[in-house]
Amino acid sequence: MLLHKPTSKTLRKLLFPYQNPxxxxxxxxxxxxxxxxxxxxxxxxxxxxxxxxxxxxxEHIDKSIVLKxxxxxxxxxxxxxxxxxxxxxxxxxxxxxxxxxxVAKFLRKYPSIFEEFSGEYNYPWFKLTPEAxxxxxxxxxxxxxxxxxxxxxxxxxILMSKEKVLPLKIIQGMEWYLGLPDDFLHYTEKNLDRSxxxxxxxxxxxxxxxxxxxxxxxxxxxxxxxxxxxxxxxMEAVEFxxxxxxxxxxxxxxxxxxxxxxxLPYVSPYEDSSHLQPDSDECEKRVVGLLHxxxxxxxEHSAERKKLFCLKKYMGLPQKVHRAFERHPEIFYLSHKNxxxxxxxxxxxxxxxxxxxxxxxxxxxxxxxxxxESAVILKNRRxxxxxxxxxxxxxxxxxxxxxxxxxxGENTKVDLDLESENVDNRDGECSQ
Numbered sequence: 001m002l003l004h005k006p007t008s009k010t011l012r013k014l015l016f017p018y019q020n021p022x023x024x025x026x027x028x029x030x031x032x033x034x035x036x037x038x039x040x041x042x043x044x045x046x047x048x049x050x051x052x053x054x055x056x057x058x059e060h061i062d063k064s065i066v067l068k069x070x071x072x073x074x075x076x077x078x079x080x081x082x083x084x085x086x087x088x089x090x091x092x093x094x095x096x097x098x099x100x101x102x103v104a105k106f107l108r109k110y111p112s113i114f115e116e117f118s119g120e121y122n123y124p125w126f127k128l129t130p131e132a133x134x135x136x137x138x139x140x141x142x143x144x145x146x147x148x149x150x151x152x153x154x155x156x157x158i159l160m161s162k163e164k165v166l167p168l169k170i171i172q173g174m175e176w177y178l179g180l181p182d183d184f185l186h187y188t189e190k191n192l193d194r195s196x197x198x199x200x201x202x203x204x205x206x207x208x209x210x211x212x213x214x215x216x217x218x219x220x221x222x223x224x225x226x227x228x229x230x231x232x233x234x235m236e237a238v239e240f241x242x243x244x245x246x247x248x249x250x251x252x253x254x255x256x257x258x259x260x261x262x263x264l265p266y267v268s269p270y271e272d273s274s275h276l277q278p279d280s281d282e283c284e285k286r287v288v289g290l291l292h293x294x295x296x297x298x299x300e301h302s303a304e305r306k307k308l309f310c311l312k313k314y315m316g317l318p319q320k321v322h323r324a325f326e327r328h329p330e331i332f333y334l335s336h337k338n339x340x341x342x343x344x345x346x347x348x349x350x351x352x353x354x355x356x357x358x359x360x361x362x363x364x365x366x367x368x369x370x371x372x373e374s375a376v377i378l379k380n381r382r383x384x385x386x387x388x389x390x391x392x393x394x395x396x397x398x399x400x401x402x403x404x405x406x407x408x409g410e411n412t413k414v415d416l417d418l419e420s421e422n423v424d425n426r427d428g429e430c431s432q
Contacts, residue, residue, distance in 0.1 A: 047254070047327050052245040055333045055344050060361065061300050063368045065338050068176055069106065070113060070367065072097040075182060077114075077128055078136055084127035086119060112373040132370060139363045143181050146359040147191060153178050153297045155195065158210045160269045160290060161314045165199060165209035170310055177298040177307075179360040216270045219296045220289060223354055238266035240288065242330035243350040258330075261285060269293045273316060287317060287324045288331065292345060295332075299358040301348035305334070305341045 056062070076090050076097070077083065087104050094103045104124060107114045113132040119125035128136065143150070157174060158166050168185065175184065184191050185208070201207040217225070217232075224230035224238045239262040250258070264282050267273050269290035276283040294308070295301050305322060312321055325332045325343050335342040348355045 047250075047329050049326070049334065050245050050248045050329065052333055054245075055346070055349070056335050056337055058300075058344075058349065060365055060368055061302050061335070061342065061344065062337060063371060064300055064302075064364075065304075065340070066371070067364060067367055069098045069100070070110060070371070073099070073103070073107065074113070074128065074132065074136060077126060083133075084119075084125050087124045087126065109378070110371060110374040111377050112370045113367070129370075132367075135363060135366045135370070138366075139360070142359050142363055149359060150178070150180055150184070151191060151193065154180065154184075155210050155212070156216065156270075156297060157294070158208060159212060159216060160293065161311075162316050163209075163314070164211075165201065165207045166314055167201060167205040167207045169205065170314065171208060173307065173310060177300075177303050179299045179358050216268075218268050218270065218289065218293045219355055220266065220292060221268060234271065235265040235267065237263050239263075240292065240328075240331050241347050241351065241354065243346040244330045245333070248329060269315075278318065283318075284324065284327075287321060288328055290315060290317070291321075291324055291343070292331065292347075295343065295345035296348065296355050299360050299364065301355065301358075302335075302342050302344040305343045308343070 060067075073090060076093075077085055080089075087107075090097065091103050094101075094106075097103075099106050107126050108116065112129060114126045115129045116124055116126050154171070157171070157178065158164060171185070175182065188196070195210050195212050197209050197211065199207050199209045220238055220240060221230055221232075223241070225232060230236055230238050242258075261281055261284075264285050266289060267276065267282070267286040269286070273283070273286050276286060291308075294311075295303065305325065309321070311317060312319070325334055331346060333344045333346055335344060345355075
């Protein structure tokens with residue numbers, strides 16, 4: 001009776017130690033439930049962000065956020081049959097064109113790209129300078145000559161999605177990063193092949209799908225195969241190229257975890273990943289591989305991190321996908337310039353032979369060169385104005401203010417914070 005019904009708490013602990021959490025490991029049921037369940041092995045490590053001046057000073061990445069509205073306004077001018085537009089044509093479209101301030105003020109910040117003159121009823125008109133017009137023609141030639149390359153980049157973006165289909169609005173949001181012209185999807189006959197088809201998705205959105213039975217290799221797989229460390233099979237342990245920043249020191253615990261992480265099987269972003277458990281290091285390696293491949297397709301091999309969040313639903317990315325960038329500082333760098341967070345693929349700038357350069361990158365660098373020339377022009381105008389003693393004369397734009405009132409609170413600084421200067425108030429016809 002004493003053995004079957006012990007009344008003392010101390011006696012019960014001695015007779016039945018498995019009920020004590022301290023000794024619970026000594027008691028194992030015959031068929032524990034957890035042996036039938038896959039266990040997650042996600043390791044929660046913290047990586048301290050380290051500033052790297054090399055990646056922060058890459059000019060075409062730093063100026064990309066300003067170059068985009070410049071290209072948008074340039075396209076508005078070139079679309080006009082006369083090659084010039086009055087200010088009221090775009091003054092109300094500043095938000096749609098990503099212009100961070102009043103449109104007229106923004107146009108005058110870049111006199112080496114946009115030339116201003118007075119047109120009908122003394123309205124300010126704008127056209128491209130000869131240098132900018134020549135770069136625009138070169139840009140159009142790149143679109144024509146590299147149409148197949150641009151098509152393949154779009155195809156790979158869609159093939160990385162779970163259902164091999166993406167909404168048109170998502171694709172349009174990625175056009176700037178992929179280097180596609182704004183009207184790329186308007187001319188389907190010449191820009192898309194038979195593998196593309198327009199569909200209506202479950203949520204009612206119009207989408208673009210790709211039907212492709214051929215196997216697509218990622219950049220990581222192609223480089224590993226070139227180096228002889230990958231045979232082409234699935235679930236092989238392919239390592240990511242790592243490029244640690246100067247001064248970045250990791251704890252031994254984190255180094256050991258990264259070594260084990262590299263030995264995990266590599267799941268291509270173009271392969272099915274439904275068999276992976278969400279909270280596992282294997283799944284994280286697939287996410288890192290997808291982000292690596294995604295950035296390798298972009299013009300600058302970088303993107304604003306928040307702009308990638310719209311892909312989470314369609315590419316099977318976790319809710320906290322931003323942690324993949326933070327936990328792998330030897331693969332990605334996060335730049336916090338321009339009041340935003342930009343994710344940069346290190347391999348594209350530390351090993352130039354690893355990733356093919358985008359054909360449009362050279363054209364964008366030429367536009368950035370004109371942006372630098374604009375800064376010099378405006379600086380010389382300020383100096384000459386002070387020497388003349390008359391200060392800066394302003395063009396009378398009363399008519400402009402009537403047609404350009406966009407409300408307060410929208411004037412923010414852009415990267416080249418230059419003062420608005422006067423331009424020659426001359427009459428003339430706009431050249432085609």
